[in-house]
Amino acid sequence: MSDATEKLRNIMMAGHGGCGKTSLSEVMLFNAGSTSRLGSVDDGNSSLDFDEEEIKRKISLSTAVHHYSWKNHYVNIIDTPGDQNFFSETKTCMPAADGVIAVMDAVSGLEVRTEQAIGFTSEFNLPCALFINKMDRERADFTRAMESTADRISPKTIIIQLPIGVEDGFNGIVDLVSLKAYQYDAAGKATKIDIPADMQDMVDVERESLVENIAEADDALLEKYLEGIALTQEELVGALRKGILKRQFIPVLCGSAKKNIGIDLLATFIVENMPSPIDRGAFQAFKGEEEISLDPDPKKPFAAFVFKTIIDPYAGQLSIFRIVSGKLGKDGTFLNTTKDVKERFTQLLCIEGKDQKTITEAGPGSIVAFTKLKSTSTGDTICDEGNPVTFKCATPLSPIIAFAITAKTKKDEDKLFSSLTKLIEEDPSLTITRNTETKETVLSGRGQVHIEATIGKLKRKFNVEVDYKMPTVPYKETIKKKVRVQGKHKKQSGGHGQYGDCWVQLEPLPRGKGFEFVDAVVGGVIPRQYIPAVEKGIVEAAVRGVLAGFPCVDFRATVDDGSYHAVDSSEMAFKVAGSLAFKKAVLEANPVLLEPIMKLEITTPDDYMGDIMGDLNARRGRVLGMDSAGKMQVIKANVPLSEILMYAADLISMTGSRGEFTMEFSHLDEVPSEMAEKVIAAVKQHQQDAE
Numbered sequence: 267m268s269d270a271t272e273k274l275r276n277i278m279m280a281g282h283g284g285c286g287k288t289s290l291s292e293v294m295l296f297n298a299g300s301t302s303r304l305g306s307v308d309d310g311n312s313s314l315d316f317d318e319e320e321i322k323r324k325i326s327l328s329t330a331v332h333h334y335s336w337k338n339h340y341v342n343i344i345d346t347p348g349d350q351n352f353f354s355e356t357k358t359c360m361p362a363a364d365g366v367i368a369v370m371d372a373v374s375g376l377e378v379r380t381e382q383a384i385g386f387t388s389e390f391n392l393p394c395a396l397f398i399n400k401m402d403r404e405r406a407d408f409t410r411a412m413e414s415t416a417d418r419i420s421p422k423t424i425i426i427q428l429p430i431g432v433e434d435g436f437n438g439i440v441d442l443v444s445l446k447a448y449q450y451d452a453a454g455k456a457t458k459i460d461i462p463a464d465m466q467d468m469v470d471v472e473r474e475s476l477v478e479n480i481a482e483a484d485d486a487l488l489e490k491y492l493e494g495i496a497l498t499q500e501e502l503v504g505a506l507r508k509g510i511l512k513r514q515f516i517p518v519l520c521g522s523a524k525k526n527i528g529i530d531l532l533a534t535f536i537v538e539n540m541p542s543p544i545d546r547g548a549f550q551a552f553k554g555e556e557e558i559s560l561d562p563d564p565k566k567p568f569a570a571f572v573f574k575t576i577i578d579p580y581a582g583q584l585s586i587f588r589i590v591s592g593k594l595g596k597d598g599t600f601l602n603t604t605k606d607v608k609e610r611f612t613q614l615l616c617i618e619g620k621d622q623k624t625i626t627e628a629g630p631g632s633i634v635a636f637t638k639l640k641s642t643s644t645g646d647t648i649c650d651e652g653n654p655v656t657f658k659c660a661t662p663l664s665p666i667i668a669f670a671i672t673a674k675t676k677k678d679e680d681k682l683f684s685s686l687t688k689l690i691e692e693d694p695s696l697t698i699t700r701n702t703e704t705k706e707t708v709l710s711g712r713g714q715v716h717i718e719a720t721i722g723k724l725k726r727k728f729n730v731e732v733d734y735k736m737p738t739v740p741y742k743e744t745i746k747k748k749v750r751v752q753g754k755h756k757k758q759s760g761g762h763g764q765y766g767d768c769w770v771q772l773e774p775l776p777r778g779k780g781f782e783f784v785d786a787v788v789g790g791v792i793p794r795q796y797i798p799a800v801e802k803g804i805v806e807a808a809v810r811g812v813l814a815g816f817p818c819v820d821f822r823a824t825v826d827d828g829s830y831h832a833v834d835s836s837e838m839a840f841k842v843a844g845s846l847a848f849k850k851a852v853l854e855a856n857p858v859l860l861e862p863i864m865k866l867e868i869t870t871p872d873d874y875m876g877d878i879m880g881d882l883n884a885r886r887g888r889v890l891g892m893d894s895a896g897k898m899q900v901i902k903a904n905v906p907l908s909e910i911l912m913y914a915a916d917l918i919s920m921t922g923s924r925g926e927f928t929m930e931f932s933h934l935d936e937v938p939s940e941m942a943e944k945v946i947a948a949v950k951q952h953q954q955d956a957e
C-alpha cells in the first residue's frame with residue numbers, strides 16, 4: 267500500500283444549516299496555508315461558497331471540495347450544504363468521504379440536519395466526530411449542547427475536549443486525552459497553559475469518564491481498567507482511534523471558527539483519529555451479478571465513482587470522483603460502466619474550491635476530477651476498460667414539492683427541457699416530468715428555495731428565464747350510472763351527405779380500469795369497417811370530460827345498435843356519432859370528478875404527532891397506520907394531492923424542521939361534491955379569464 271494513501275484523509279463537514287461548516291473549513295484551509303487569505307461567508311469571498319447564488323444567499327447550496335496539508339498528511343475537505351433544500355448532497359456525497367465531522371451550533375444545540383447527517387454516517391458505516399462550534403457566541407453552553415444530543419444520536423458520544431471560558435470570554439481548550447490546555451490569542455495562535463485551577467475538578471471527572479468509555483471499547487483494556495491498573499497514555503490514544511474507526515463512539519470537540527479557537531486541534535484530531543482510505547478498507551462493488559470487494563491498492567485496476575458534477579456553461583462540465591482502487595495518469599481512457607460507454611480524458615484535475623489545478627497522477631482514495639466528459643454524470647461508475655465493475659451509488663433524498671414551470675419566451679421552450687436535464691446531472695435530487703394531461707413541465711425538488719435556486723441557475727447558466735406556479739392537479743372525470751343513448755349524426759347539405767347512427771351503453775368500471783370498448787353489434791346494422799370509428803369518436807371525446815374538461819376514465823362503452831346509409835355513411839360520420847353518443851351519455855350517467863390521492867409517509871419525533879394528525883384530518887387525509895422507528899414515529903396516510911401541494915413548508919413549520927415525508931401516487935378517488943363544485947367553478951373562471 268502506498269504511503270500517500272496512508273497519509274490521505276477524506277473528510278466531510280456535515281450538519282445543520284448555518285452551524286459553521288464552511289467557516290470551519292475556511293479556517294482549516296487558512297491555518298494550513300492552503301489559502302493565502304481567510305475566506306469568509308459573510309464577506310462573500312469564501313473559497314468554498316463561491317457560486318453567485320451562494321454569495322447572495324450567504325449559505326452553501328452545493329458541495330465544495332478543497333485540500334490542505336497538515337502535519338505531513340494530505341486532507342481533502344468536502345464541505346456540504348446544511349439547508350434542508352440542498353441537504354440531499356450531504357447524503358449523496360458522503361460515500362466519497364472516509365470520515366465525517368458533524369458540526370453543531372453551541373447555542374442551538376443538536377439540530378435536525380446535524381442529527382440526520384449523523385444518521386447517514388450509520389447508513390454508510392463511516393466514523394464520525396461531533397464538533398460544537400460557535401463557543402464564542404452569547405448563550406453558547408457546552409453542557410446544554412451536550413444534553414441536547416442525549417438519546418438522539420448513536421453510537422454514544424464521548425467528550426474529549428472542554429472549553430475554557432464562556433461566550434465572549436471563551437479563549438481556550440482543555441484536551442482531555444493529552445491533559446493539556448491551550449489558550450488562543452486574537453489571531454488564533456495557541457499557547458500551551460496549565461489547566462485552569464477552577465476547571466480541575468471538572469477535568470478530573472470528565473477524564474475519568476473518558477478513560478472508562480475508551481476502555482469499554484477494548485476487552486483487554488477493560489480488564490485492566492476493572493482491575494484498577496492505570497492505562498498508559500499510549501494505550502488510551504490507540505484505543506481511542508480504534509474505537510472511533512470501529513464506530514464505537516462519537517468523540518466530541520469544540521471551538522470557534524470565528525475566533526480561530528480549537529481549529530488547529532480539530533485539524534490535528536482529523537489526521538490522528540480519522541481513517542485513511544486504507545483504514546476504510548475495501549469497497550463493495552458488482553462485477554456483473556457477482557458482489558466483489560475492491561481494495562485501495564494502486565496496483566489493482568482503476569475503479570472510481572462520480573459523486574458530484576458541476577456544470578459550467580463556459581468551462582464545460584466538471585465530474586468529481588473518488589478513486590477506490592488503482593491509479594490514473596494525466597490522460598487516458600476509461601469505461602463508464604453505468605452508461606456502457608468509453609470516454610477519454612485529457613486532463614486530470616484536483617479541486618480547490620472554484621479553481622482546479624492540473625495534476626499528473628492520482629491513486630486510491632484520491633478525490634479528483636475530469637472536465638468535458640460527454641456521457642458521464644453523478645452516480646456513475648468509471649473504471650478500467652478491462653475490468654468493468656459497478657458501485658451502488660447513494661440514492662438522493664426524494665422530492666417533496668413540485669412546481670409547474672414555463673419558459674418566459676416561447677423560443678426557449680425546447681432549451682428549457684434540455685437545460686433542466688443538464689441541471690439534474692448536477693443535482694440528482696431534482697426531477698423533471700412532462701405531465702401529458704395538464705401539458706405542464708413539472709419540476710420537483712426538496713423545497714421551494716431549492717426550486718427557486720434551480721430557476722436562478724437556469725438563468726445564469728443557460729440564459730433561460732422561466733415562470734413557475736403550483737402545478738395543476740391532474741383531476742379526472744368518471745361516471746357512476748349505467749345509461750344507454752343514441753348518437754346520431756345526419757347532415758344533408760346538397761351533394762354528399764353525412765350519416766352515422768349508433769346506440770351506445772356507458773357503464774362505470776372499477777377504479778383504475780381505464781377504458782373498455784365492446785362491439786356488440788349484430789346483423790351488420792353498422793358495417794364492420796365503421797365500428798372502430800365509433801370507438802375513436804368516444805376515445806377522442808373522453809379526453810375532455812363534460813364537467814370541467816378533465817379526461818374521463820374508468821368506464822365501458824358498448825355499441826349494440828345503429829343504422830347506416832349506403833351513400834352518406836363514412837368513418838368520419840360514425841366518429842362524430844360516437845362522440846355525440848358519449849357526450850350525451852355522460853351527462854345522464856351521473857358524472858363525478860376524481861382526484862389523485864397520494865400515499866404519504868411522515869417521519870416525526872413523538873411530540874408533534876398530535877399536531878400532524880389533526881392537520882392531516884383537516885386536509886381530508888386518512889391515516890392508514892402508525893409505526894415507531896427508533897425514537898421517531900412513522901405515520902402512513904392517504905391524502906388528496908390538492909391538499910398537500912405545499913406540505914413541505916407546512917410540515918417544516920409544524921415540526922420545527924424535524925419532520926420529514928415522502929409521497930407517491932396511490933390511486934384516484936371521488937372528490938366530495940362541495941369540493942368538486944369549487945374545482946369546476948375555478949376551472950370555468952380560469953377559462954373565462956383566458957378568453
Ligand SMILES: Nc1nc2c(ncn2[C@@H]2O[C@H](COP(=O)(O)OP(=O)(O)OP(=O)(O)O)[C@@H](O)[C@H]2O)c(=O)[nH]1
Nearest residue numbers: 283284285286287288289325326348400522523524
Ligand atoms: N459567532 C460565531 N459565528 C460563526 C462561527 N462559525 C460560523 N459563524 C457564522 O455563522 C454563519 C454561518 O456560517 P457558515 O460557515 O456559512 O455555516 P454553514 O454551516 O457552512 O452553513 P450552510 O452551508 O448554509 O449550511 C456565518 O455568518 C458565520 O460567520 C463561530 O464560531 N462563531
Ligand SMILES: [Mg+2]
Nearest residue numbers: 287288325326
Ligand atoms: Mg456552508
